[in-house]
Amino acid sequence: MSQADHEADQHAPDHHGAEDYDADLPAHVERALAGFLREAGEPILDVEPTFGHAVEALTGFVLGGGKRLRPTFAWWGWRGAGGASRGTDARAVVRAVASLELIQACALIHDDLIDSSDSRRGSPTVHVAFAKRHADAGWLGQPAAFGQAASVLIGDLALAWAEDMFAGTPLPAATLDAARPAWRAMRTEVLAGQYLDVHTQATGDASAEAALRIDRLKTAAYTVARPLHLGAALAGAGPELTGGLLAFGGDLGVAFQLRDDLLGVFGDPSVTGKPAGDDLREGKRTLLLALGLELAAGQGSEAEHATVAAAVGDAGLTEDRVEQVRRALTAVGAVDAVERRIEELTTSALAALRAADPAAPAVDELVALAARATRRTY
Known part of the structure; x- marks a missing residue:
């Protein structure tokens, strides 16, 4: 599914609360994440377009794969305690539990840096990708140091946005x-x-x-x-x-x-x-x-x-x-x-x-x- 499709699905109507979120929960989590990442990124990109590299990297990392285990366990905790599978509260809870994927993104990005890992999910890790960006552009300083700094900041961004997503849940x-x-x-x-x-x-x-x-x-x-x-x-x-x-x-x-x-x-x-x-x-x-x-x-x-x-x-x-x-x-x-x-x-x-x-x-x-x-x- 393309980024545009993610965003379109995020704003699709839920038929006045009739949608059952038990069905294909990972897809609902994906749509919630795509919508939030777009909304969270737009204000800072208006102020500083260069930061788009970081926002794009985080968005690609979050939406580029993963089993969505943490939101899934959280959802079934909600349902196991009597929470509904439909309606506006259920839709809001999907957003709340989806925020766990941003904490996961922070953990993985930083973990890859700590472990000096070169790849994840078949792609270069964030610090490796940004080191290559530096080297390809011929910027000043050491590419590896730039990659390390970028991955720390992008992981921090994921953690900050996790809090924003959770706190902004309409509950x-x-x-x-x-x-x-x-x-x-x-x-x-x-x-x-x-x-x-x-x-x-x-x-x-x-x-x-x-x-x-x-x-x-x-x-x-x-x-x-x-x-x-x-x-x-x-x-x-x-x-x-x-x-x-x-x-x-x-x-x-x-x-x-x-x-x-x-x-x-x-x-x-x-x-x-x-x-x-x-x-x-x-x-x-x-x-x-x-x-x-x-x-x-x-x-x-x-x-x-x-x-x-x-x-x-x-x-x-x-x-x-x-x-x-x-x-x-x-x-x-x-x-x-x-x-x-x-x-x-x-x-x-x-x-x-x-x-x-x-x-x-x-x-x-x-x-x-x-x-x-x-x-x-x-």
Whole structure:
């Protein structure tokens, strides 16, 4: 769908509230994002057209792909707490939950810079693209420094606009205020998780405990638990339902991250959007690697331990050596151990969901989302 189509759809009538937002929710989120990005960008472009490069980059990044998982979990939190699927409130909630994609854009743009990643979704990362813009134009200074500065600012713009989009949602002030604790906690937790991630890489903490602490903050809270909390709070959920959704989201979010860790080593780049082995090159201390090192040491498998240890943080890691790491992790049982942990966490998450007893059809939809987020695809 073109940008023009996005904008046209954003302003299409919703038949006086008859539209059912349960149907093709990602498309509704996409239209809300396209409309907001156009509206947010126009005033600053009138003042400073040069900033159009940044606005265009952010718009392309946000609308250029993504699973829309966070808005989807938030929507089903809203529906599970009794929120309607139709009407003006439902339309407004779509806008509110769509703002999560701008926080995600900020996180990814900054994450790519922190990790020195060259590509995402088959395209150059923001800092790489702006470094190339500088080099191609023959500007003064270092292209890499310009690319780094641009990516920081564009990520900051995404975070600022996330707040604008959420705060500007046409819902009663009391409704938005009820969701503020979830909104604030989510933003703080993802930054704490990101800091813990880089701290762990810097200190070399390869323990399973450290890996799981990062997973709880950086992924589980931010991707599943807090979005569910946010949506449920918008619908006025009580503490019992909120607690159940947070328990479900916490365990499911960790299971989702563990699946992502496996895909980072074993996955198809055309599916994951990043080169296979990038987590190894970046030195990420995942549970998969922690268990691989622990199991290899416990079994006296010196060759496998050395293979895995040497790969972590090696920016020049070749595909052949990634394959050696795959074989080593499989041989010592780390892959099977992570698969078992995913199964255990998914089971406990679903038990918490059913105990919370959210309104229909949220249970079935969240069960389906859990299956999608944790299924084996390598």
